[in-house]
Amino acid sequence: MNSVLVNASVSYEVRIGKGLLDSAGTQIREVFHGEKIALITDDNVNALYGDKLHRALESGGFKVCRFVFPHGEASKCGTVLNDIYGFLADNHFTRTDGIAALGGGVTGDMSGYAAATYLRGMDYIQIPTSLLAQVDSSVGGKTAIDIPQGKNLVGAFKQPKMVICDTDTLSTLPRDFLIDGMGEVIKYGMIRSPELFEILENNDISTISSGIEDIIFRCVSVKRDVVEADEFDKGERMILNFGHTLGHSIEQYYGYTGISHGRAVAKGMELITGLAEEHGMCGAGLTERLRRCLEKYELITEIKPRTPELGAACMNDKKNMGGSISVIICGDVGNAQTVKMTMDGFMAFIGGKDGSNGH
Amino acid sequence: MNSVLVNASVSYEVRIGKGLLDSAGTQIREVFHGEKIALITDDNVNALYGDKLHRALESGGFKVCRFVFPHGEASKCGTVLNDIYGFLADNHFTRTDGIAALGGGVTGDMSGYAAATYLRGMDYIQIPTSLLAQVDSSVGGKTAIDIPQGKNLVGAFKQPKMVICDTDTLSTLPRDFLIDGMGEVIKYGMIRSPELFEILENNDISTISSGIEDIIFRCVSVKRDVVEADEFDKGERMILNFGHTLGHSIEQYYGYTGISHGRAVAKGMELITGLAEEHGMCGAGLTERLRRCLEKYELITEIKPRTPELGAACMNDKKNMGGSISVIICGDVGNAQTVKMTMDGFMAFIGGKDGSNGH
Numbered sequence: 001m002n003s004v005l006v007n008a009s010v011s012y013e014v015r016i017g018k019g020l021l022d023s024a025g026t027q028i029r030e031v032f033h034g035e036k037i038a039l040i041t042d043d044n045v046n047a048l049y050g051d052k053l054h055r056a057l058e059s060g061g062f063k064v065c066r067f068v069f070p071h072g073e074a075s076k077c078g079t080v081l082n083d084i085y086g087f088l089a090d091n092h093f094t095r096t097d098g099i100a101a102l103g104g105g106v107t108g109d110m111s112g113y114a115a116a117t118y119l120r121g122m123d124y125i126q127i128p129t130s131l132l133a134q135v136d137s138s139v140g141g142k143t144a145i146d147i148p149q150g151k152n153l154v155g156a157f158k159q160p161k162m163v164i165c166d167t168d169t170l171s172t173l174p175r176d177f178l179i180d181g182m183g184e185v186i187k188y189g190m191i192r193s194p195e196l197f198e199i200l201e202n203n204d205i206s207t208i209s210s211g212i213e214d215i216i217f218r219c220v221s222v223k224r225d226v227v228e229a230d231e232f233d234k235g236e237r238m239i240l241n242f243g244h245t246l247g248h249s250i251e252q253y254y255g256y257t258g259i260s261h262g263r264a265v266a267k268g269m270e271l272i273t274g275l276a277e278e279h280g281m282c283g284a285g286l287t288e289r290l291r292r293c294l295e296k297y298e299l300i301t302e303i304k305p306r307t308p309e310l311g312a313a314c315m316n317d318k319k320n321m322g323g324s325i326s327v328i329i330c331g332d333v334g335n336a337q338t339v340k341m342t343m344d345g346f347m348a349f350i351g352g353k354d355g356s357n358g359h
Numbered sequence: 360m361n362s363v364l365v366n367a368s369v370s371y372e373v374r375i376g377k378g379l380l381d382s383a384g385t386q387i388r389e390v391f392h393g394e395k396i397a398l399i400t401d402d403n404v405n406a407l408y409g410d411k412l413h414r415a416l417e418s419g420g421f422k423v424c425r426f427v428f429p430h431g432e433a434s435k436c437g438t439v440l441n442d443i444y445g446f447l448a449d450n451h452f453t454r455t456d457g458i459a460a461l462g463g464g465v466t467g468d469m470s471g472y473a474a475a476t477y478l479r480g481m482d483y484i485q486i487p488t489s490l491l492a493q494v495d496s497s498v499g500g501k502t503a504i505d506i507p508q509g510k511n512l513v514g515a516f517k518q519p520k521m522v523i524c525d526t527d528t529l530s531t532l533p534r535d536f537l538i539d540g541m542g543e544v545i546k547y548g549m550i551r552s553p554e555l556f557e558i559l560e561n562n563d564i565s566t567i568s569s570g571i572e573d574i575i576f577r578c579v580s581v582k583r584d585v586v587e588a589d590e591f592d593k594g595e596r597m598i599l600n601f602g603h604t605l606g607h608s609i610e611q612y613y614g615y616t617g618i619s620h621g622r623a624v625a626k627g628m629e630l631i632t633g634l635a636e637e638h639g640m641c642g643a644g645l646t647e648r649l650r651r652c653l654e655k656y657e658l659i660t661e662i663k664p665r666t667p668e669l670g671a672a673c674m675n676d677k678k679n680m681g682g683s684i685s686v687i688i689c690g691d692v693g694n695a696q697t698v699k700m701t702m703d704g705f706m707a708f709i710g711g712k713d714g715s716n717g718h
Contacts, residue, residue, distance in 0.1 A: 035682075078441055082506065089508035117476070120503070120514040120592070144479070147441065149448035155479045156515060233479070323394075 002217040006139065006224045008231045010159050014139055014224070016216050020166040021052055021127070024100075025060020028125050031161050034097045036063045037125075038088060040111040041102040042071035045129055048172050053102050053127065065091045073256060076106045076146050078154075084114045098123040098161070104130035104177075105137040105261075109152070112143030116158035126160045129169040131181025131212075132262060135188065135219035138163050140227040151248070151256070157232055165220075167213050176260065179205060182297040183243075183262030185219055187269060190290065191242050191328075191336035192222040197293065204296040239336040242328040243269030249313040253305045266299035271307055275349060276329045281339075283332055311350035315343060361576040365498065365583045367590045369518045373498055373583070375575050379525040380411055380486070383459075384419020387484050390520050393456045395422045396484075397447060399470040400461040401430035404488055407531050412461050412486065424450045432615055435465045435505050437513075443473045457482040457520070463489035463536075464496040464620075468511070471502030475517035485519045488528035490540025490571075491621060494547065494578035497522045499586040510607070510615070516591055524579075526572050535619065538564060541656040542602075542621030546628060547578040549649065550601050550687070550695035551585070556652065563655040598695040601687040602628030608672040612664045625658035630666055634708060635688045640698075642691055670709035674702060 001017030015027065028037075037057050041050055046068045057064045067087045069075050101111035101124060108126050115124035126138035144155025170178065182205065189197030196218045199211070208215065223240070230237040247268030250259060259267075273290050276282045294300050314325060325346045327339045341349060360376030374386065387396075396416050400409055405427045416423045426446045428434050460470035460483060467485050474483035485497035503514030529537065541564065548556030555577045558570070567574065582599070589596040606627030609618060618626075632649050635641045653659050673684060684705045686698045700708060 078437060082437055085506050085513055086508060089506065089512055117513050117515055119512060120501070120516055142479070147444050147448065149445060153448055153478060154444055154476050156476055157479055 002213060004217065004220045004224050006159070007228055008141060008159050010161075012160055012162050014163040014165065014220050016134070016165040016167065016213055016220065018166070018168050018213070020164050021049060021169065022056055024053055024127060024164055024166075025056040025058065025062060027060075027164060028057070028062070028100070028162060029060040032098050032123050032125065034062075034123065036065065036091070036093060036097040038084075038091070038093060038097070038099045039064055039066045039102060040084065040099055040107060040114070041066070041068055042075065042104075042107055043068055044071040045103040045107070049102060049129060049169060053100065057100065065093075071106075073106055073146070073151075076110050076144075078145060078147065081110060081114060081145050084110070085118055088114070088118050093118070093122070095119045095122050098125065100125045100127055101138075102127045102129065104128065104133045108133050108138050109142075109144050109155075112141070112158055112160065113145055113155055116143050116156035121158065123161045124158070126163040128163070128165055130173055130177055131170055131216075132177070132184055134165040134167075134170075134216050135181060136184045136223065138165070139220055139223050141231065142233075151251075159231075165216060167216065170209070170212060175205075178209070179298050180260045180262030182208070183264075183266040183269075183299055185215060186290075186293055186297065186299070187240075187242055187265060188219040188222045189293075190269060190330050190333060191239050192225070192334055193218060194334035196222070197333045200296070201293050205298055208297075235338070238326050238338045239328050241326075242330065242336050243267075243272060245314050245325070245327065246271050246307070246310050249310040250303055250305065252313055253303075253310070259301065259303070263299060263301045266294050267301050267303055270294060270300075271310075272327065273330060275307070276331075279349065281329050281331065286330065286332065289333070308347070308351045311347055314346070361572060363576065363579045363583050365518070366587055367500060367518050369520075371519060371521050373522040373524065373579050375493070375524040375526065375572055375579065377525070377527050377572070379523050380408060380528065381415055383412055383486060383523055383525075384415040384417065384421060386419075386523060387416070387421075387457075387459070387521060388419040391457050391482050391484065393421075393482065395424065395450070395452060395456040397443075397450070397452060397456070397458045398423055398425045398461060399443065399458055399466060399473070400425070400427055401434065401463075401466055402427055403430040404462040404466070408461060408488060408528060412459065416459065424452075430465070432465055432505070432510075435469050435503075437504060437506065440469060440473060440504050443469070444477055447473070447477050452477070452481070454478045454481050457484065459484045459486055460497075461486045461488065463487065463492045467492050467497050468501075468503050468514075471500075471517055471519065472504055472514055475502050475515035480517065482520045483517070485522040487522065487524055489532055489536055490529055490575075491536070491543055493524040493526075493529075493575050494540060495543045495582065497524070498579055498582050500590065501592075510610075518590075524575060526575065529568070529571060534564075537568070538657050539619045539621030541567070542623075542625040542628075542658055544574060544578055545649075545652055545656065545658070546599075546601055546624060547581045548652075549628060549689050549692060550598050551581040551693055552577060553693035555581070556692045560652050560655070564657055567656075594697070597685050597697050598687050600685075601689065601695050602626075602631060604673050604684070604686065605630050605666070605669050608669040609662055609664065611672055612662075612669070618660065618662070622658060622660045625653050626660050626662055629653060629659075630669075631686065632689060634666070635690075638708065640688050640690065645689065645691065648692070667706070667710045670706055673705070
C-alpha cells in the first residue's frame, strides 16, 4: 500500500492499494469515531461494491445507512442533494456522524458537498472507484454540485477525513473510463512531474494498468503539493486547471454528453499548448511530444468547434475574475505557469496572430 | 456610531448607529473591492429601504443587481436559494463580487449561505434591519436554510466582511418584532452580562428604544466574545442556545407560525430556569427575576404543550449529538453553563422529580 499525507487545514491520508475496500471499516475507525455512516453511491457502483463496503463498515463497528442514486452527471444536482439531506435527517444523522462516498467524481463531489453543509458540516470519507476520482476529484476538498447555469457552480471547500483508493475497483472500470482518467494523469505529468510523463511515454493504454498503483501515487503526490500550497484556490492551485479552460468550453459545446471530461481536457491541453508554442511561450516541439503521449492513451480527438469559438465561451466561465482570465501554460513538461490575460488579450492569443486561428 | 471588532477566522467590524444606510456604499468600499454587489432583500424591506441602499451602493462605486423574494420564513428554502444561485450566474457574478443582505434573519441567513457556497465562496455584507438580526443572526457567521425536516439543517460557517446596523431601520419595525427581538436581548443579559440585564430591568418596552444603540452594542459585544472563543460551535458557543432547545420545540409544536422566535426563546428560558431552580442548579428566585424582566417586554406567553412533551421533541433536535443533549443553564444572571445530559437524564430532569412536571 502507498500512502500520501495531505497537510491542508486538516491533515488526512490518501491510501492507495489493492483490496483496501475489505478493510475500509477498520481503516476509517482509525480516524473517525462517530456512530453512524451514510454510504452514498450510485446504482452502478452499488451493484458492484455496495454490499462489500456496507459489510466492511459494519465490521468497523459503524451503523450503516445506504443511499443509492441514479448514476450519471445529471444526478449531481440540487434535487438529488435535497434527497440526501432528507435521508440524513430522516435517519437522525448528527454532526458527529459521517458520510462515505463510494464511486466516481459525481458521487464524491456531491457527497462531500452534503457533508460540508448538512448541519454546517460533518466528516466524510472518499472511497473513489474510478481512475479520474482516484487521481483527482477525491483529493483536495473541492466539493460541488451543478446548477442549470453550469457545472460545479455551487460548492464548498471541505477536506475528507481519509481517502481510500482500492485499485482493484479499476478492474471493473469500462475501458472508456480508464482512457478518460488518463487525460488527468497526463495533465499531472505535464504540470509538475517529468518523471511521471516519461513513465507515461514509455507505456500505453494496454500496459499502464499493471503499474497503476505507482501512477496514482505520483498523481496524488503532485495534487497534494499543489493543494498544500493553495488549499482555497487563490493562485497556484489554478495550475490544476491546465487544459480545463478550453476543455470546459468543449464539454459545454457538446452539452456534457457528446465528449467525456478526460477527452475534453486532453483536447484542451493540446490546443493551449499549440497556441503557447505558436506564441513562443514554450519550447518548440512540446505540442508534438504531448500529442504523441495522448495518442498512446487514445486521447486524440477531433472536435467541431473552432478555437476562437471556444475562447468566446470561456468568457462566461466561473474562473474569469474581474474581467481577466487565468490561462495555464506549460513552458516545458513538468513546468506549468499561470498567465493572467485581459479578455481582449486572451481573444487575441486564442485567435492567433492573424486573428483567425482554427484548430 | 459604535463599533465592535470581531476577530474570528477573519476579522470584521460590526457598526451600529443612526443613519448608517446612507453611507453604506462607501463604508463597504473600505473592506470590499469587488466590482458588483447583489442586493438581496425581501419585498417588505425592499419597499422601505431597497432603493436607499441601492443608491448608497452605487455611490460607493459598485454595480448593483437586486434580487427580491417574498418575505417570511417559508422563503428560507432550497427553492429560493436556487433562484439566488441562478440570479448570480445569469448576472455573471464571479468570486470577487459580493452580496449585500438587507433585512431580517431570513434574508441574512439565506444570503450568507448563498455567499458561502456560490463558486465555493464569495464575500458578503450583513445589513440587518430587525432587532433580532442586529443583535443576533447577522453576527457570527452562521448561515443556513431550512429543509422540510427542520430549520437551519443545511448551512455553513461564513463570516461577513462587515455588519452595518442602522438603528433608524428599527423605527419601521412593527411593535411585535421589537418585542420579539427583546427575547434575544434578555438572553444576552442572562448568559453573560449582569449590567445589560440591569439596564433591561430598569426599562420596559416603551422606554427601551431611546437607548437601543447601547443595547445592541452590548449584545453584539457578548456575541463577539462567545464567537471568538468558539467560532465553529464545538463548545462554548452553545451558551447562545440558552432558551433555544425548548424554544425550538415550542416553535415546532406551533408549526413555526403560531409563535414568534423571540417569544418561544423567552418561554424556553423561563421553563429551563424554572427546572434549574427546582433542581437546585441556580439561586432561588432567579426564575421570578427573569419572569419580571420578560414581563416588562411583554414576553410572558402561555403555551399549550407540557414540558415533558417539549423534551421529547428535543430528542430529534440537531443539537443532540451522539445520544446526549447539551442543556444551557444560568446559575445566576450573567452566568450560563453547558450541562451535558444523557437522553434519560434529560427526560428525568425535564419531567421533574416525580416524572410528571408540567409548566
